[in-house]
Amino acid sequence: MLKMNxxxxxxxSVRINExxxxxxxxxxxxxLPNENMLWAESRAGxxxxxSDREQSRKLRTxxxxxxRQAGLWAPHLPAEYGGAGLDFLELAYMYEVLAYAVGAxxxxxxxxxxxxxxxxxxxxxxxEQKQRWLLPLIEGTMQSGFSMTEPDQPGSDPRSLKTTxxxxxxxxxxxxxxxxxxxxxxxxxxxxxxRTEDVEGGxxxxxxxxxxxxxxxxxGVTIVRxxxxxxxDSDHCEIIYDDVRVPLDNxxxxxxxxxxxxxxxxxxxxxxxxxxxxxAMWRAFDLMVERSLTREVHGGTLETKQFVQGFIxxxxxxxxxxxxxxxxxxxxxxxxxxARTDISAIKVFVPAAFHRVVDRxxxxxGAAGVSGDLPLAAMYQGARTLRLADGPDxxxxxxxxxxxxxxxxxxxxxxxxxx
Numbered sequence: 001m002l003k004m005n006x007x008x009x010x011x012x013s014v015r016i017n018e019x020x021x022x023x024x025x026x027x028x029x030x031x032l033p034n035e036n037m038l039w040a041e042s043r044a045g046x047x048x049x050x051s052d053r054e055q056s057r058k059l060r061t062x063x064x065x066x067x068r069q070a071g072l073w074a075p076h077l078p079a080e081y082g083g084a085g086l087d088f089l090e091l092a093y094m095y096e097v098l099a100y101a102v103g104a105x106x107x108x109x110x111x112x113x114x115x116x117x118x119x120x121x122x123x124x125x126x127x128e129q130k131q132r133w134l135l136p137l138i139e140g141t142m143q144s145g146f147s148m149t150e151p152d153q154p155g156s157d158p159r160s161l162k163t164t165x166x167x168x169x170x171x172x173x174x175x176x177x178x179x180x181x182x183x184x185x186x187x188x189x190x191x192x193x194x195r196t197e198d199v200e201g202g203x204x205x206x207x208x209x210x211x212x213x214x215x216x217x218x219x220g221v222t223i224v225r226x227x228x229x230x231x232x233d234s235d236h237c238e239i240i241y242d243d244v245r246v247p248l249d250n251x252x253x254x255x256x257x258x259x260x261x262x263x264x265x266x267x268x269x270x271x272x273x274x275x276x277x278x279x280a281m282w283r284a285f286d287l288m289v290e291r292s293l294t295r296e297v298h299g300g301t302l303e304t305k306q307f308v309q310g311f312i313x314x315x316x317x318x319x320x321x322x323x324x325x326x327x328x329x330x331x332x333x334x335x336x337x338x339a340r341t342d343i344s345a346i347k348v349f350v351p352a353a354f355h356r357v358v359d360r361x362x363x364x365x366g367a368a369g370v371s372g373d374l375p376l377a378a379m380y381q382g383a384r385t386l387r388l389a390d391g392p393d394x395x396x397x398x399x400x401x402x403x404x405x406x407x408x409x410x411x412x413x414x415x416x417x418x419x
Contacts, residue, residue, distance in 0.1 A: 002286045003028040004100045016093050019086065022070050023097040023108075030063045031101040038063070039103050063107045074109035074138065076119055082138055083109075088268060092275045092330045099279025102375050113146040113182040116265050117191055120211070124253035124261055133189060133213060145187035145216070147239060148262065149180045155388075156395040158193070158209070158262060163241065165194035165212055167248065172196075172212055174220075174244040184237025185226055190214045192241065193258055196251075209258030213250040220244035230381045270343050270390050271333065274326040274350040277386065280379050281319050281357045287374065288315065288361035295364075302364060311360040318353040325349060337419075341403040344396035351386035352393075358383055 006024035008017040031038065040048055040056045048056075067073050075094055077083025086094065098104040105111070114137055121134040136142035153160045163176025174194055181190060196210040214221065224238040253261060289312060292302040302308045329342035358379045362369030369376045387393050404415060 001032060002290055003032065004097065004282065004286075006097060012093065016090055019072070019075075019090055019094050020097055022072060023094050024100075026063070026066060026070060026072075027097060027101045027104055030066055031104050031107065034059055034063075035102050038107075060107060064109075067108050072108055074115075074118075076110060076115050077138065078122065081118075081122065081134070087334070088271075089330055089334045092271055092327075095272050096275040096279040096282075099276040100283045102378075105276075114144050116269065117144045117146060120191065120252060120261055120265060123264065124211070124257065126249070128249065129213065129252070136188075142188040143183055143186040145181050145183040145190045145237070147178045147181040147184075147190040147214075148193040150177060151179045151238070152177065156391050158259065161193060161195060161209070163192065163194050165192075165196045165210060167196075168245075170248050171245045172248060172250065174212065174214065174241045174246065176241045177239075178241070179227060179238040180236045181239050183235050184223055184239060185235045187216050189216055190221075190239070191252065193262065196255055196258075208256065209262070210255050211252040211258040211261050212246060213252065214241070214244060214246055218244050218246060230385075266390050267333070267343060270347050271326065271330050273386060273390065274322070274346045275330075277350050277354040277383065278319065278323050278326060280375075280382070281315075281322070281354050284358045284361040284376060284379055285315050285319060287376065288312070288364045291361075291364050308364060311364060315357045315360050318357050322346070322350045322353040341400050344399045344403075347390065347396045348393045348400075351383055354386065355380070355383040 004024050004027055006020050008021070012020075037052075037056055038059050040046060040052055064073070072084050072094075074081075074083035075086040075091055077085070079085040095105070095110075098108060098110070109115075118134060118137055121130060121137070125134055133142070133144075137144055148158070148161070149155045150161055150163065153162055161176075163174065163178060165172040165174045167173075172194070174192065176192075176194070178192070181187075184190075190213075192212050192214045194210055194212050195208045196212075197208040216223075220242040221244055222240040222242065224240060226233055227236045227238060228234065229236060252258075289303075292308050292312065295302045297305075325342070326346050329339050329346050332339040332342055358376055362376050362380060365374065365376065368374060371377065407413075407415065
């Protein structure tokens with residue numbers, strides 16, 4: 001099995017290169033050789049003994065201990081909450097390396113939606129909320145879900161959400177219908193996006209939104225079902241909130257701050273998703289090239305066939321283009337520049353490139369490419385899903401065009417591609 005070839009990046013900081021090297025060392029030494037056993041319990045059709053399950057759990061614990069020893073546990077959290085305290089760019093580069101191996105992020109303490117909810121609680125939570133919800137979430141004694149998307153409203157326009165939270169004395173009364181609430185089956189509490197004010201028209205509708213913590217066992221919370229995704233059961237749940245009462249103190253941040261909190265989560269999250277995609281593309285590329293060097297067919301190895309040579313060249317261009325676009329966007333965000341157009345651009349381009357790269361790798365591997373013996377089938381489904389998650393391609397294309405046109409109208413100048 002090929003290892004991830006991570007060398008220092010001359011233009012990156014010493015700290016980023018150190019993080020990449022440390023992460024790659026654990027991925028290559030501890031995770032890749034044990035990938036099948038680490039996740040044996042989730043591999044469909046694999047008969048397991050109690051001894052196998054125990055070995056799998058033991059292996060995961062051992063890897064997590066080594067991550068902690070390396071100072072890389074929970075990289076998204078500040079040091080005072082037991083995390084590694086990495087900044088935005090450091091995290092982005094680290095996520096690329098983690099995505100090379102199946103499930104590596106979870107072994108580093110990064111598990112969606114808990115990690116995103118932890119970051120929101122750190123930024124917006126009161127001290128009481130942190131003690132009650134954040135610390136148990138970090139310690140692993142609690143699970144959480146994020147409840148935003150609604151079945152009857154377009155997910156691409158969060159201002160259209162209909163779930164309401166009405167103030168009644170010292171409580172919020174929540175009514176609404178959500179679905180694709182992540183981690184719904186295991187969550188002890190949900191962070192629910194609610195409309196807490198009636199604001200008419202335009203962008204002012206953003207001021208209506210508030211995120212509220214709702215215990216999953218609160219009266220009136222009904223988990224309707226786990227939604228079948230790609231033909232499999234999932235923990236993305238459909239949930240009814242029917243006159244659910246929670247204390248006013250369960251609101252995260254000021255009333256009306258929910259839209260900004262969601263943007264804080266989604267803006268950075270889009271870059272992280274793209275860096276995750278790049279790590280997976282890197283793995284798919286390695287698998288494809290490795291296969292082409294060893295697979296004999298029609299009188300020679302696949303590497304000698306021009307179709308396969310074309311696959312290699314096209315995938316190389318896709319990965320390099322996607323990577324440079326994403327890093328450029330991340331650097332703009334880290335420097336405080338307006339990166340909205342770049343965020344939309346990578347949100348469209350990278351999942352499409354990811355899809356193409358994995359598709360070529362599957363084609364080179366043949367039937368094995370769609371089997372559970374390789375990570376390619378899961379990558380393929382993930383790449384397709386990313387074209388919908390965090391806003392569909394079409395919305396981001398419209399946003400890019402509007403931003404460009406508005407810049408030309410306002411400045412009467414051409415676009416500056418140097419910045």
